[in-house]
Amino acid sequence: MSGPSRRAFLRGLLAAPLVAGCTGGSAGPLVLAAGEPGGFYVEFGELLAEALGAAGVPAAVVNTGGSVENIQQLRDGAAAIGLALTDIALAARNGEDPFGGPVPLLALGRVYENYMQLVVRAEDPATSTADLAGRPVSLGAVGSGAAVFGDRLLATAGIAADVTHRPLRDAVAALEAGTADALLWSGGVPTPALAELAARRPMRLLPLAEHLPALRARHGEVYGPVTVPADAYGPAAPVPTVGVANLLICTAALPDETAAAVARTLVTAAPALVPESAVGTQYLDQRSLIGTGEVPLHPGAAAAYRELHG
Structure with a gap:
């Protein structure tokens, strides 16, 4: 998809009610908490939203301050999925600063290197x-x-x-x-x-x-x-x-079928999910997607990876 058509696609999603990300229902797009304009999180998030939409899961990218804010949005139900550095995700699961208490995050995949x-x-x-x-x-x-x-x-x-x-x-x-x-x-x-x-x-x-x-x-x-x-x-x-490593994360509130659809998209659309400008070592490798370390995979995502790879 070209740049202008991609932007039009995303504008249409963002104009819709952002309900599915909070409720797990089908009334609106899946809300993806990304990062700052000009950064890699937003570029990756927009590519993923496009791929999810093509797979029948409309998704909307929202700009944030980054990992900490993304986790706070997941905790508070303002987003359904988000991007976070592994160290920040572990700090959240352990209730360390700046979270003030444990946030039971799950992973949908290990997506690339920061x-x-x-x-x-x-x-x-x-x-x-x-x-x-x-x-x-x-x-x-x-x-x-x-x-x-x-x-x-x-x-x-x-x-x-x-x-x-x-x-x-x-x-x-x-x-x-x-x-x-x-x-x-x-x-x-x-x-x-x-x-x-x-x-x-x-x-x-x-x-x-x-x-x-x-x-x-x-x-x-x-x-x-x-x-x-x-x-x-x-x-x-x-x-x-x-x-x-950077993780795509969620909470247990994300329905199994949605988590599975996201995992399948990460695998099947992997070549399209690395921005063209990237020259460094990016993950999005089918073998490393499941390597989420101490942040456990969402059961729906784990089932999808087993189905795809045995």
């Missing part, structure tokens, strides 16, 4: 996280997984910075204007808003892989080593950073 991207202007002298001590840094939007990871990163590294939490596009504007010296983003590679920034002015990423041992010691093995490919944002060498 890359932690710490961005500075190309001319900035910083070469590591430690060089940002005392400086103005935007650590993700309120309600995002990047905000939680950013706090964990600075605590693990023993660094104090002048921290703000801005939406991605505001953080990009602050970096360009010089009111922020760095921004942290968690998403696919390349993230559209960061690619747009790189096209306007030189920028680069700081390596984060050095913090992996300490992060894993404190927070478990949800974090792993990944590399942002060379030239992802213009001429640059590969950058070793921290990755965390």
Whole structure:
């Protein structure tokens, strides 16, 4: 489907009553809590909504601050499915901050890899996280997984910075204007808003892989080593950073047949669910969809995967 027709399709869905996502009924589209405009969550969410619609499950994408807000929307019944980083999903299931109590999330599949991207202007002298001590840094939007990871990163590294939490596009504007010296983003590679920034002015990423041992010691093995490919944002060498798997999640309120339909779509439409701009290691691999770790699969999704793969 072309860009204009895809947008028209989604506008039509968003104009309809968003009821099915709350009730599990058929009065409206399935509500998918995605993320910020300019980020990979929204791109992926729109592709998934299109594929679900083609499979007979109308779906509507809503913009949010990211993982934390998505989980809150699922908990409160405002959305039926959503995207979340594995570390944030586990924090929710365990009732850790910022959730204030356990949220019994289930997974529909492990969909792709998120890359932690710490961005500075190309001319900035910083070469590591430690060089940002005392400086103005935007650590993700309120309600995002990047905000939680950013706090964990600075605590693990023993660094104090002048921290703000801005939406991605505001953080990009602050970096360009010089009111922020760095921004942290968690998403696919390349993230559209960061690619747009790189096209306007030189920028680069700081390596984060050095913090992996300490992060894993404190927070478990949800974090792993990944590399942002060379030239992802213009001429640059590969950058070793921290990755965390991204899950498509729901609660037990999602009917089994709906969960099964989503799982089947993830498998059968997998090639169409990776944005064309993506150059990094994206999951959406039929073998890894079921690898949701400590977040159990929804029974309907598990049944569909068994039916498809034995």
